Amino acid sequence: MDKKRLLVGVVLFGSLWGLSEVVLGSYLRDSSLPAGAIMTGIFAVGLMMMTRVLYRQPGMQLGMGLVAGGLRLFNPFVGCFICSAIAIMAEGAFFELIWYRMSRDLNELHKPTMSISMGVISAYTLYVLGFIVTQVLTPLLSSAGFHFENLVMFLPQILSKGLFAALLGGITVPVTLLLKNVDVSHVADKIYYTASLSVSALCWVAVVLNTFLMLSA
Amino acid sequence: MGKERLIPLVAMVLLLVGSFSSLYVYTVEGNISKADAISINGHSYTMDQIFSLTKQRTIITDDGNFSGAALDDLIKNTGVSCGSCHTYTIIGSDGYSKTVKWENMQHGVLTEGKKVVFLNLPKAFRVRNVISIEVK
Numbered sequence: 001m002d003k004k005r006l007l008v009g010v011v012l013f014g015s016l017w018g019l020s021e022v023v024l025g026s027y028l029r030d031s032s033l034p035a036g037a038i039m040t041g042i043f044a045v046g047l048m049m050m051t052r053v054l055y056r057q058p059g060m061q062l063g064m065g066l067v068a069g070g071l072r073l074f075n076p077f078v079g080c081f082i083c084s085a086i087a088i089m090a091e092g093a094f095f096e097l098i099w100y101r102m103s104r105d106l107n108e109l110h111k112p113t114m115s116i117s118m119g120v121i122s123a124y125t126l127y128v129l130g131f132i133v134t135q136v137l138t139p140l141l142s143s144a145g146f147h148f149e150n151l152v153m154f155l156p157q158i159l160s161k162g163l164f165a166a167l168l169g170g171i172t173v174p175v176t177l178l179l180k181n182v183d184v185s186h187v188a189d190k191i192y193y194t195a196s197l198s199v200s201a202l203c204w205v206a207v208v209l210n211t212f213l214m215l216s217a
Numbered sequence: 218m219g220k221e222r223l224i225p226l227v228a229m230v231l232l233l234v235g236s237f238s239s240l241y242v243y244t245v246e247g248n249i250s251k252a253d254a255i256s257i258n259g260h261s262y263t264m265d266q267i268f269s270l271t272k273q274r275t276i277i278t279d280d281g282n283f284s285g286a287a288l289d290d291l292i293k294n295t296g297v298s299c300g301s302c303h304t305y306t307i308i309g310s311d312g313y314s315k316t317v318k319w320e321n322m323q324h325g326v327l328t329e330g331k332k333v334v335f336l337n338l339p340k341a342f343r344v345r346n347v348i349s350i351e352v353k
Binding site for chain 2: 149160
């Protein structure tokens with residue numbers, strides 16, 4: 001697949017991930033639902049897995065993390081937004097590392113045990129490491145500073161909360177693999193670029209509008 | 218060991234880590250007293266005592282106003298003479314803890330709902346259901 005198509009795919013799926021973090025993530029947090037686990041187990045793992053299945057191109061997920069994290073910077077209202085943005089970018093990098101040894105056609109995942117296991121591993125690792133990155137970066141970028149003992153004391157909670165993300169990931173990856181027979185390279189250029197760029201632009205406009213709405217509220 | 222064995226094994230280990238952590242957290246939280254008291258610098262104070270000892274403060278944040286006992290005043294009135302000589306670790310019932318400086322305490326409140334909120338720190342520094350404030 002040519003690089004231009006891949007780049008547009010990165011922007012599209014990264015923007016969808018960023019939008020879901022900003023809008024849905026905030027909504028879930030306000031509703032006192034386990035936002036982190038849901039966002040990681042379903043949206044982060046689901047969207048990154050989707051690109052892995054559709055484009056079969058390692059490296060895209062790192063780019064998606066950069067785009068999604070970049071979009072998160074445009075919504076500076078929930079917690080430490082720089083830290084959240086870095087945590088999202090880190091999730092993209094961790095996903096790449098976890099899936100580094102997998103083949104491009106993902107033929108190892110033909111057995112449900114393997115796809116469920118990879119979902120569990122991906123979601124749990126992304127959730128726990130993403131949480132730790134945020135817990136380290138937020139204090140570092142504040143006037144209070146980072147204290148290692150604060151992280152150690154809360155580690156059992158982080159490891160515990162990751163369980164729900166892992167279970168969601170165990171469902172998300174096998175479901176995403178249903179797209180295995182879809183071939184995006186057969187989509188006509190005109191339709192592919194128009195649809196992808198329009199949806200990406202909509203995501204960015206929605207986040208920027210959301211920011212202005214919150215500013216004026 | 219091949220991928221077909223290793224990957225399910227790693228997944229199983231992670232699930233066990235998550236399950237045992239949940240069990241640990243549940244047990245620890247279950248053992249924490251539900252009493253209406255907070256330990257401050259090693260001494261136990263009820264919420265009524267805390268609010269009678271300290272002046273009130275209201276802070277205005279991005280997501281609303283928070284009123285409660287002024288943290289710096291609370292520390293002074295519970296026997297700490299040199300506030301700026303120490304750091305303060307605020308611990309919640311779930312083990313969540315945050316260590317802050319005196320300058321942060323001067324802009325912080327302990328609400329009636331036992332939640333600590335700071336004006337000059339990100340939301341990650343809000344500790345819910347506070348059980349202890351340690352002076353270090």
